Amino acid sequence: MPAFRNVLDPKNYDPADIIVADVAIIGGGSSGTYAAINLREMGQNVVVVEKKKHLGGHTNTYRDHSTNVTIDYGVQAFLNSSITRDYFAHFGVPVVNYTGSNNIFLLADFNTGKPLTINPSRDLTGWATQLAKYPWLDSTWNVPQPVAADLLLPLRDFLTKYNLSDVAFAIYFGAQGLSNPLQQSTIDVMKMVDPAYLFEMTGSSLGTAHQNNAEIYLKALAELGSNALIHSGVTAATRTEKGNVSLAVKTRKGAKLVQASKVLITIPPTLENMKPFDLNPEERRLFSQWDYKGYYTVLLNNTGLPSGYQWINANYSAVTYNIPQQPSASQITSTRIPGIFYVWYRSPSEMTREDVEKAVILAIQNIQTAQNLTVTTPHILKFKSHTPFKLSVPAQAIRDGFYSNLYSLQGKRSTWYTGAAFIAHNSGLVWNFTHGLLPQIASD
Known part of the structure; x- marks a missing residue:
């Protein structure tokens, strides 16, 4: 050398x-x-x-060698556009309308494992109205000068100003990988829960046929x-x-x-x-000048959790609009292979693999205990770091x-x-x- x-x-x-x-x-x-x-x-x-x-x-995909079935535990779907369709066609990979899973959604406090009887609004119509003020959002980060003052407000203040606090949790959930969004600049959140995201939520997204x-x-x-x-x-x-x-x-x-x-x-x-x-x-x-977040995806079996469910982390705090504090797992999701789940984990800063895995296993065991399930020691099949995630200034x-x-x-x-x-x-x-x-x- x-x-x-x-x-x-x-x-x-x-x-x-x-x-x-x-x-x-x-x-x-x-x-x-x-x-x-x-x-x-x-x-x-x-x-x-x-x-x-x-x-x-x-894009993280796991193949179960005993069944040859695959699981996508990173990127789930793709924007339905001519560029996307042409790209997949180049490789001869067929695409279909993405429909998501048939999992039953359950809210739980991952710190205690207890289920929550809350029903946060999912109506993002008011948020869409605000996004429409900035038609450049999906095409550039070159923010027009002078920068609109609303874009630089902390998200909490922006939501209060426009009476949108009832959809704070839906925005948090949509901004996957973004930690503690209420403290982030509104523009950083808008670049996550953007017009393309809303378009995809209407069913206008693609998945691979296989x-x-x-x-x-x-x-x-x-x-x-x-x-x-x-x-x-x-x-x-x-x-x-x-x-x-x-x-x-x-x-x-x-x-x-x-x-x-x-x-x-x-x-x-x-x-x-x-x-x-x-x-x-x-x-x-x-x-x-960059700051960034930690974001991780973990694939596990032996969870003791029933298949067909997705647990979403939340709390009863009106102050945080039911948004849990990060670092924490944001969701625990059943896959199409019975007994295998993936977990997405958010952190305001980079974490070690060992600390993320310990926290994920603890969250699952909290659910096991609180919901009278068999307490097991989940087994890590795959761990992927998407850090540094969401660079911001x-x-x-x-x-x-x-x-x-x-x-x-x-x-x-x-x-x-x-x-x-x-x-x-x-x-x-x-x-x-x-x-x-x-x-x-x-x-x-």
């Missing part, structure tokens, strides 16, 4: 370990995979660098072949304004040098993630033009950006945004 101080010098690599591409894509999640497949369709030579052993990001959302990513990996460097990461980089990008990449097969005309960043652009990319002062100033930063400055990075230093931080945590919206960006990248 080359000495660290020379990792970007091609003289230190065997020619077989130098990869030349038009576009190097960092991250093989939802946006990175979409970009790679579609840039290839546009005649671009690409290479994808992905730290995990698979593509797909927050109930296997990982199918497109398995086919994408096969299509990309050696152009997908999985289990890999960038260790050092140089980027210039003249279309010269060099990336030192650590892979399972040793060190590689990627030489590209452009780089597309699709991973969350936190300061930690961007550390290898030779940041300039402008980039460092912007990326250092303070209200003052938004007021000062943070997102305008962030978007101004596009194309500078031969670098482009897409992903949830630049649009939303919705695969369909991410694909729409990326679709609009790709012609600029290809022609740059």
Whole structure:
């Protein structure tokens, strides 16, 4: 392996370990995979660098080897749009209208396990009226200046102002992965429970006919072949304004040098993630302002819980509109394989796997005890971290033009950006945004 101080010098690599591409894509999640497949369709030579052993990001699918039945315990459904349908059609993956599960919904306080006899409103008509004031929500984070004062209010104050407190719990539940939403800026919540979300809630969303959302990513990996460097990461980089990008990449097969005309960043652009990319002062100033949440999904069996139910975490507190305090599990959901459940867990900050698993098991055992079920020790089948989740900045930063400055990075230093931080945590919206960006990248 080359000495660290020379990792970007091609003289230190065997020619077989130098990869030349038009576009190097960092991250093989939802946006990175979409970009790679579609840039290839546009005649671009690409290479994808992905730290995990698979593509797909927050799409998590479990296959039961005894029955061959699959469970999607991460991303559940997709926005019904022509871009989504064309993407699935590219891989020959059939889609159907997503109908969700037939689970019976039960509210319970996961701290005690006791069932709750409350019925929070699900009527988001008033919320939709407020969203309609900002028609750009689903297409950009480049907030029009001056920023509307309502968007920067803490959600609690916004809901009070517009007499929407009765739907606070429904908004919390829809903003999956967002912790303690009442304290968040209204715009951050609107970018989660957005017009696309409401559209999908009307039944306008898609699922895969085979109930296997990982199918497109398995086919994408096969299509990309050696152009997908999985289990890999960038260790050092140089980027210039003249279309010269060099990336030192650590892979399972040793060190590689990627030489590209452009780089597309699709991973969350936190300061930690961007550390290898030779940041300039402008980039460092912007990326250092991010805060983010912890978000985890856990798949378990031996839960002692009856199949066919979804337990939703809540409380009796009128002060919090029945919204539980995070960190906590937000839901415990029965899957189509009897006895297997998935749990989604939210936290205001990053947590260790051990602490999340302990908290999830405790929540299940609280329900077992309070509802006179057999007390078991649930067994963890799969654990996935979606952290860092929901990158955000303070209200003052938004007021000062943070997102305008962030978007101004596009194309500078031969670098482009897409992903949830630049649009939303919705695969369909991410694909729409990326679709609009790709012609600029290809022609740059």
